[in-house]
Structures are given as C-alpha cells and as structure tokens.
Amino acid sequence: MRDDADRWPAPSPADAMVLNGKAVSLRRVVPARQVLVSGERTAALTLVDLPRAAGWPEEAGDPPHALSLRRDRILVIDGPAMTAGWCADLGLAVSDVTCGLAVFEVTGPAAMTLLATGTEIALSEPSASVLRLWHGFEVMICRLAGDRFRIHTGAGRAEALWQTACAQARLLETPAP
Amino acid sequence: MTGRRLGKGGLIDRGRPLSFRFDGREIQGFAGDTLASALVASGVGVVARSFKYHRPRGLWANWAEDPNALFDVALDGVTRPNVHGATTVLEDGMELRSVNAWPSVRRDLKAGLDLFHRFLPAGFYYKAFMWPDWHLFEPSIRRMAGMGRVEPGEPGTPALNRHDRCDLLVVGGGLAGLTAARAAAEAGQDVVLVEDHPVAGGALHGFGGTVDGLTGAEWAAAQIAAIRAAGGRVMCATTATGIYDHRLVTLVTAAPFAQAPRLCRMRADRIVLATGAVDRPLVFDGNDRPGVMSPFAALDLLGRQAVLVGSRIALLHPQPEPVAARLEAAGASVSIHDPAAERLRVKGRKAVTGLCVAGCRHGCDTILAAAGSTPLVNLWCHAGGKLDWVEASFVPGEGPEGLSVIGAARGTSDDDAIREEARQAALGAALPPRGRPASGLLPNPLRGRAWVDLQNDVTTDDIALAARENFTSVEHLKRYTTLGMGTDQGRNSNVNGLALMAQHLGRTVPEVGTTKFRPPYVPVPLELYGGTRTGALNHAPKRLVLEPQHRALDAALGEYGGWLRPAWYARTEHAGRADEAVAREVLRTRQVAGILDASPLGKIEVMGPDAGAFLNFVYYNTMATLEPGRVRYGFMLTERGAVYDDGVLARLGPDHFVVSCSSSHVVGVMQHLEAWRQDGHDPDRIHVHDATQAWATVTVTGPRARDIVSDLGVGVDLRACAFPHMAIREGRFRSAPARVSRVSFTGELSFEISVPLDRARILWSAALAVGAPMGSGPLGMEALSILRAEKGFVIIGQDTTGDTMPHDLGFAGPRDRKTEPYVGDHGLQMEVARDPDRLQLVGLQVLDHAPKLARGAHLVRGAASGRPVSEGYVTSSYDSPTLLRPIALALLARGHTRMGEAVTVWHMGELRTARVVPACAIDPEGGRMNA
C-alpha cells in the first residue's frame, strides 16, 4: 500500500514561517480573533462596532478591522467577542473562524509585485471584495497601509501557500537579467 | 553568400568576443550577435535544410520572420530544440546542431529527396499509402518529419510570471512606437512600451540616416530616457505574443539560454500597435537558394551587427535606390534589376552564383529580392481586427475599441506621417487618413520552381495544384499545401499564396480570403506556463494541524479527499506488512476504541430563520422535524435525483444548523447551498458559512469510547439517557467551545468532539493518553474504510456513481412519502428511476477460504453462453479482521431482491462465484452504536 509520508516534508511550524528579504518580506501572523458576520452591512458594522469594512485597495489599517467579502458578508479581525450563531435582533449570522484562516503579512517595496505574480491586482483597480484567487488559492488580500498587505487563506492550505509565496519571493530577489 | 564583418559600426561589442560551434565547426562572434548574424558574419551560407525536399537554406531575414535558421542548441547541460537563430542572443560556448539534416546541413543524405520532387507535390500523402496499410509507411514518414530533437537536460528554474496593468500599451519600439510612447508618457498616461529586440529603434538601424540630427540608436536611446523620465516603463527583449479578451496582452521577456523566459499578463486600457512591416518575398525561379535574402534583412544586419551580406549584390526591389546606396556605402557593389522582369532565375546550388534576367546572366554572390511590404498585423487580428486590401498588401481596417495601429504596420512609410500618426494615437485621437501604402508586385504563376513557403517547401506549382483540385478557399489552400503552417506562421507566404490563388480563380485577393493568425506571435517554450504551480505545489493537498502528532506516531500518509491524512500508524514497525497495521487498528477499535483525526469533515453552518425550511428543501430526507440537539443522516441530491453527497445534519438551535458533509465535497456542497440559497429563497434569511477548517475533530469510537471521553472534560453529560445516538451537545474544552456529536461511521459507540484548531493538540494527546491504558490507539484511514464497509456504509463516489439514487441504497422513504419539494424530487419520479433493473447496493460474500474479490470486478449474467453481460460491479472489497473473512460491497441490478443468490464475478476474463448478502455484515440491529 502506498505511503506518501516521505514525499511530503513536514510542514513548517507557524512561528518558523518568516522570510526577510530586501525586496519583500513575508511572515505568518496569528490574529487573536477572526469572525465571519453575514447580513446587512450597516447592521454588521454596528454589531462589531467598526466604522467600515475595507475592500480593495482601501487601507484597512492595523486590526481591529473588518474586510468586505461580499455585499452581505464581512470578516472581522481582532474585533469584540461575540456569540456565534444567529443574531435575531440584527438579522446576522456569526461564525468564529479564528483558527480556520491562516494569515500572512507581505511587506516591502516589491510587495505589490509579489501579489501580482498570482492574480491580476493593482492599486488603481478597485474592488468591493477582498476575495481573489491567488496562484489558484482562494484568499482574501487586503492592504493594511502603504506597502503592508495581508493574505488570508484556509488553514489547511497554509503550508502550500507559504511555499508558493517563498518561491515567488526568492525569484523576486534575483535581479532580472 | 560571402557575408563578412565590417571593422566598425553596428551595435555589437567588439571588446567581448564569443565562440561557439555549429555542426562541430568552431565559429567566432561578438556580444550583441544573434546566432544567425554570427554565422553570416563568418561566411556560413547554408544554415538549414527545408522540411520536405531537404534543399539547402540560407538566412532569409534577420528577425522573427526568418523561416530557415533553426538549430538544436546545447549549453551547460541545457538543451533546446528548434532554437530560432535570428532572434536568439549568442552566448559563449553554445553548441549548435542543424535540424532535420544528417550528418550536417552541408552534406545532408536526404537531399536526394529533391530529385523526386515531381512525385511529392502538396498533399501527395493523401493520395497514396492506402495499400496495404498506412501503418507500414507511417514509421518512416514520422522519422522524416519533425525538425529538432527533444533531449533530456537540466531542469530549469521556474520563471517569475506576473500580472500588470497600464493605461496605454505600445507594442513596438521603432520610430512610430517610441514617438507614441513618449507623447503619451509626457501627457501623464501610465505607459508601457514593449520592444521585441534587445535594442529599440526598429527599422532605423537598418535604414541608417538620422532623426532630429541623431543616429537611429542615439535617437531611440533618447526617447527611452525621456519616456522613463516621464514615468513610463520600457521593456526591451519583450515580445507581445497575443491579445485576449478585454485587452489582456501576453508579454514574453527573453532570458539567458538556460533560464525560462518570463511571462507578464498585461491589462491595458488602450493598445497602440506599432509592429512594423517585413519584406514580402519575390516569387521567382530558384528563389529558395542560399544567398537570396530579404533586402531589409541585409540592411538590418548591417545596422545592428555590422555584417555585410555579400560583395556583389543583385537587388530586386520596388524602390531600390535607398537600399542600394546604403549597401554601396558599406563597401558592396550593387546591381539593380527590375523585379517585374520576365524570366528571372537564380544560378547556383548551395550558394548564389548569379542572376539570370530575361536570358542575360549577371554574376553575384547575393540576391536581395522583395516584391513589396507586408504589415505585421498578427496581434490586430488576434483581437478581432479586420483587414483591408490596399494596393498589394493587407492593412488594418475596422477594429475593436481601444486598439489602433500606426506606422509601417498601418501601411504608412513617410517618416513625418508616421510621427503624426503616433502623436494622435498616443492621445487617443482619430488617426489621420491612411496614406497610400507603397506599391508592390503580386506574383504570377510561372515556369520553373519558385517558392512561396520556404520552410514547408510550398511552390507555385503546389498552389496551381490546389486551385486545380478545388481547394480554393484560403483555409483549404493553407491546410492542403501546408502554406503558412511553419514556424514563421505565414508572415512570408500568406499574401503571395493568396495572390497566386486569386490569379488562378480570376478573383481579387480579398475575395479569396484572409487567414487567421493564431497566438502566440512567436513560438514560446512550454516551461513559460505553470509557474510555481508545478511539482509539489501542483494542487498540493491540504495539511492537518495534527500532522506533527501523526508523524510522531510514525503514521504512513496518503491523500484522501484533497487532504494529507494518516493512512495507518507504526509504519516502521509494520514495514512491508501494512495490512497487519491496518488489521490491528480495526480490531483495537472494535474491541476497545480507536482515536481518529476527523478534522477534514465538512462543518458548514447554516443560520437564519429560514434555515430549517431551506435545509428541508436541499436534503432528500425530511429535516424540518429535526429538533435542536438532534442529528440526522441525509443525502443531498442533484436535480436529476442522483446522490451528490451524504452526511449528517445537526441542529444546534432553532436557527442554527451544522451540515457535516464528506470532506472531499466541502467546496461542492458550499456551491450547491449558495446556489439554492439565492434561487427561490430569501437570501437575507439564510446564511451559509464554511467553518470546516476552523474546527478540528477528534473522534473516539469503540465500546470503551464513553469511558475515554468522560475523562477528557468536555463538559457534557455523556450518559446514554442524556445523550442518545444521533444527538449533538455543546460543551467546553479548555475554555474553548466544544461540540460533541454521537454519530458513527464505524458502527461502534462514537463521540465526535470538535474544538477550535488551537485546542486540537491537547485534545488529541489527552484522548490517546486516557485511552492507552485501556488498549485504545490511533485509527487511520485504511482501517476506517474497513470498519465502515463491515457496516455497509457507503463512500460517495466509490460505492455510488453519478446515477445512483437514494432508493438504490435502500433509502426509499422520502421518495415515497416526503410531500414538500426538495432538490431532485422530479428526477426520482422519472422513468429511469422506476426501472426495476436499477443497480442497488448489496454485500457480497465469497465461498469459504476464497480470497477477497477484486475491486472493479463486474457481476455478470450469461457467462455460460460466452457473451457475459455486466449487471453491476464490486465497489469495495477488504479482508475483514473482525469477521476473519473477506467482505465486499457492490452495485447489482435488482440487488435488493436477490438476497442469497449466487452471482458470477468477472475480472479480466477470470470467473468466480459470490453470494449476494446484505451490505451490513456486523451488528445489523445497531446495538453497538446505540449503546
């Protein structure tokens, strides 16, 4: 019977996911809380006590902040503690997915270039949603500020996304011929 | 040809000599040479052999439109077939081998084929080789076909591919493109200019002369500096290979030989094409001989690489004076002849020795011949632009929004007019009316052998043949004769071919048609694609948070439903006997308990006041009556009534459900739920969240499961009276929420404990530690497959097909009794759903002491007659450690009514017998699960 244990190197622990470079730096961060809130936008922002949910390329700022996923869904990072389930007063659905999304910070002068290796993305092309496909991964890409960005993806894909980002970052560090 | 290098001039660096070999012969060049220019400079005349007749070929053009100079190249262990000599930068140490010639281009054994050319016209292979059989001839034909040779070599590094955008993309860095890019950049637009040569300037290098008092090279450099100073971007050695929907342009940047080129997908608001034009070959007798060249190529070689192609040059050109003057200034003697003259004929075999004009022989070593100019409109056509036939060329006509063409590509030849067009195009304004393109000559059918496609050996006779046989539409002409299907993609041959066909038909060229141009504009290596999504990163499986724990227990790992999961444990201890490890885990689970990492199980939260009604609609089973705290098994069907997924639905509260679908179907189920949520329901009253990856699930399953879970501190009353089978309770584990379900996939008493991912390790370790003294242990996927099969529980997609309906699996209730609508209800009432011969799930038992059945074996009837007919197949088959005999599941026609029957099993022609038994082989009453 086939055993693939030796075909796959053991995944990197979260705190080892750090790559510092001149052009771009990557590291995994672990937010304290990530909560999905679905329902009407104003009601959702009221529940989480935040002024807005950032799309692209709005600067979300350092957490706590909210990201706009869809017309009727936001992801709240480091927001207030909430009861999961259906909030009947406001007509909102709440799910705590803190551990379910791996988050990576991408910083540096070539951070946008790294992002643009995996999808069509530009600061001049706005989108109401931060959801994208990046190198085939379903992700959320948000801008914190300046050249600091974050990529959120399903926790199960953290290792593969990390390897992909590192491979692209290494190519970026090599000067073009 | 007697090409030679001039002592000065050109864009080469004489301070950096390079050496390489061609068919074993050592040759010198300089930095700035291409393979082709270095060969010509060294006096090499024959660089290749043609595809069909193996006639000697020299260089025709000095860039992408050259159809001849192709080589297999090796450098430092890296090999590439069909390297295009005129566009490939020379590097020191390259080894070139001629393609499709043996032993070398100078003496090719297959040159004898040319003697038989009369019997090998276009399409000859369609008219013969039918008797006795094509397969007899095919191997030889295949060996003669093909050009370069694919060799193993060092793998490359993946290229950095990226996406980009700009306001204006200018393709082409000649007079027109540089003018347009500069004007746009200085007007504040975000401009990108791409130029396929390493050095911009386009035709300026070849034509010589000055622009604004500067040489071509100086002027080009000054424009580039100005463009960059104004914030524009300039990419040299970058070819635009295709235009796709909504002005997406693929840009390929050349790299050193050993590296992959780089791909940029550029989205442009507007595109200006300044792609220039090439010489259209003159069609005359013997025009394929080495030494017959494009006049512009001769100038370009002179301007870029300081190579003079010959000493005694015969020139045939509609406007010859500027060309002749330039070549004479460089030291050649040039004789001018009328390209429209009668009875033009080349003298010489492997090199030009002379030109006959109406019977008079003129000695020469080079013939530069063109009939006119062909604007390069490939990209324009990719984008859907139309072509107009004006004078003797196709120029851009009507086209899509946001795309314009300027300069020689538009048919404009006057420098001032070009610069004016460029400035207008830069600002997005309407272009001045198109001037008259320079006139040209169209070919006539003639006597003698005259070439239209140099690489594929298509002559004027072939076109006459196509006309005679009624292959008169342009696509038939092209496919029948293979005109334009070589690596130059018809740049040199299309117009001449169409013009000849038009002559034969007595029609105009546009009436014959225009061929499509297909991307890429130049051939690009396959390694350009895929990027880092190759090898281990090609659809990499998802990873469990508990993977380090599994590895610590020496787990064998495998891919299950897109996740890397433990297949069995203690692999080293059981090396070579994995089935024993698996059997041990099965027995341990049945006798004590097994601890399973079930984290990939789908956990989709469905919330809202309409959630219950919605789920009642999405599920086959009635879910409206599911009470909070209860769990129900159910199927989701396709609209056709086929089982799409099975799983359990848990109700946490009036408006809060958790769909626990199979791990391999999470994405599909999410899409299914989202689609139906928005169709026929109020989406503001139902929300669906995929929380699968936020929760880890540890399943404790076995007779001692309750004892183990009681010691874990999950804060739930586990007594059977308080917590029955198919129920869910919410508790807490180490100050985090915990959900405990009594659901069983093994048939044993089972508790599925779900906690946030960051509590997973503690829970897992605790469960193992508590259970170890009792004799429990970890449970892998292979053992799980056997445990569930012993109970007759299906795996969707393995024990079901895309046609299987719930009543085939024994679940007929809702089909007969559920009155509210649900997805698939109509499908379950179709004629096929009522067919008594449907495949139904059964178990199979082999005869005593017989080995297990092969999975994939078919169940047949009529074996005795010698024409067995399939009536089902074995879907799961294992040796059961619990029962100490093989078990199997199968889909069998009318299976439910054939209990106890003996059936014939057919596998790769071998026959066996088995007996139909219920699918569930252990504890059919379910007492163990319900404990």
Next chain:
Amino acid sequence: MTYSAFRLFREGLRGQRGWTQAWRSPDPAAEYDIVIVGGGGHGLATAYYLAKRHGPLRVAVVEKGWLGGGNTGRNTTVIRSNYFFPESTALYDLSVQLYEGLSRELNYNIMFSQRGMLVTCHSEAEMEMGARTVNAIRLNGTDADLLGTAQVRALAPILNFSPDARYPIHGAIWQGRAGTARHDAVAWGYARAADSLGVDIIQNCEVTGFVVEGGTCKGVETTRGTIRAGRVGMAVAGHSSALGTRAGIALPIQSYALQAFVTEPVKPIIDQVAFSPAYGAYFSQSDRGGLVIGGGLDRVPSYGQRGNTPLHDEVLGGLVDFAPILARTKLLRHWAGIVDVTPDSSPILGASGLPGLFLNCGWGTGGFKAIPAGGYLFAHILAEGAHHDISRPFDLDRFVTGRLIDEGAAAGIAH
C-alpha cells in the same frame, strides 16, 4: 478519378496537369430528398453514407463557410472507444471499426494511426477504478487492458516516472486500437467520396431559417435561396442551440470554448495518445512531428471564441509536469472550438420534435472520433425516418425518461 501511388507517379511525369477537382462547386438545386445542414465531418459523412448505402437519393450538404472548417478542422484528432457504458461502446466502436477501413473505402489516406491510448492512473484507488473501466470495456466487446508501471514506461518513457513526480504513475488503462487521424483528411475524404456519388456540397451558403408547412419541416432558407427537402438533418455542433431556436426547438445544450495547442515539429518522441486526468492534460504527436495537446474546458465562455489565458497555466503547466522533457519544446499556436455539451455529455441523435427535422449534435468534446458512426447512423435515421439500434439510446427523449448515458457519472461524479 482514383488516387494511387501509380497515379502520383504518372502525374509527376505530366506536371500534375491531370488531377481533377476533389469536389465540385455546384449551385444549389431547388429541391432535394435530403438536405444536411453543416458541412463538417458529421454532415459530410452522413451525406456519403446516404449516397452509398441508401440510394438513390438526391442529397445536398449546405455549409455556411468552407467544408470541414468548424470543429472538424480544430480538434486534437484522438480516436478511441474506451467507454464505460455498452451504449457508448457500441457507438464509438462502430466508429473505430469504420475508421479502420476508411482510407481504402474512401480512396483517400486519412492517416488513421492506431498506436494506442494510455489513460494513466496515479493511485491505488485510480487503478481500481481503472479495473472497473477495463472490465466494462471488455465486457462491452472491445479491447482494453490495465497496464502496470513498467509496461507504461516501456511504451512511453518520456512520461514522468521520477520519484518526485507529483502524481506517480501506477499504471494505465490501455486501448491498443485507439489512435489519431488527420482531421482535415477525414473531411476531405468524405467530401470527395460523397461528391463522386452525386451529393451536392454547397459551401458559402448559410441556413437562415427553416421552411415549415403544416407543422412539418420542408426545407431550409439560405443566403443562396430557398431549398426544399423531403427531410432535413442538422449537424452544426456548437451552433445547434442558435439554429435550433429558429426551428422553434429548445435544446439542452450549453456551448463552451475548448482550447487545443500544437508545438513546433520535433523528431518522434511519443507514439501513443497519453492522457492524465490527474495532471489535467493529454497529448499525442502528429505525423508531421508537432505535439497536439488538449485539456479541459474554459470555465468562462470567450467572446473571441479562442479561449483565454488561465487555462494555459493549467493545461500546459500540467503537461510539463506529466512529461517534463517537453519543458523546452515550443508552443507554435493555440486555438479553440465551440463545443456543444449536453447534460450527460453524450450526443443527441434522432428526431428533433419538429417533424421532418432531425438532429445530430451534442458531441461536446468528443465529436471527431465519432464522425464515421455519426454519419452512418444519421444517414440511417434520415433515410428510414427511424432509429438504428445503436442510435436509439441517444434520442432527445432520454432527457424526459432520465435514461442518460453519463460517462462522467460512471466515474463516480454526480453533477
């Protein structure tokens, strides 16, 4: 005129002057017994078999562009009959059998090369599904084998057998009688043979509507006038929905762009057709030396009818993973066809619902291999007004009875 090596020799000595037209360019007559709309492989084959086997009949093929110019001239030329269901095997193996004798029958070398097809299996589970499929194919009466790693490697050593391969090759489903043919030659061979039997092939003639009298289809309206017919057969592939609407028929068809790729010619490097579902690509090598590559459908339909770039990474990236030695071979051109896909990805043959109008469509990504069978069966349907045993299961009414023939479902995929 008969084609042969002798004729080539003779004409070679005479300067090719004796060759005659491969087909005429007749003007349309006012009326025919049968009018076939669509001059692709299926339409031309239908006309041939009508003239050959059901004569004497007056038959016309009406083609809006140039014959063979649709999907017949754009596909990846694979011919096979390794299907799961007996109904499919009967259909596609009839086609393979007809292909086997076709060059001689048509007196035109279609270069049908039966060098075999490998569908690679990359896990134990895939091998077991492969066994289920091989058993089904053999029970259906045609040839198949389940090969192991060493056997696949002996046949196609350039596939990825490296220990680092993402998807190791455990084996493959093998059909030895599968292979490739020259797609244009199939169209031209049928056209020439049909023409020689008296069929009028009318190119550059677009059908704009149908003549319907008393609820029956009695002909077609075209850009070159009205043509009346006893029966009309439609074989227009990706245009079936649009043209069907003009006859008042709604067809359960969705059109997608299907891309194909060809590389520069290289010396022979693989003899078989190799398909890896896991890597998402398949390829073969044409007799001219180019590698012909295909994969899945574009997810989003394209206005340019040529497909878009995201698929290139998937298919070409997957191909290089499947056969790494090809990394530096160069892509020469790529294009797309518009394929008409039915809910079960099986074709539609038979009555349309409008009396007098019959359908041959819905072949999706698999029409080329079926050209001879599609033509043979459609000719029967048009001549007899009734089904052949092999075509009956593919009638449009299967979407009412639910008796779909869904090969994807057989592989365990519910959709």
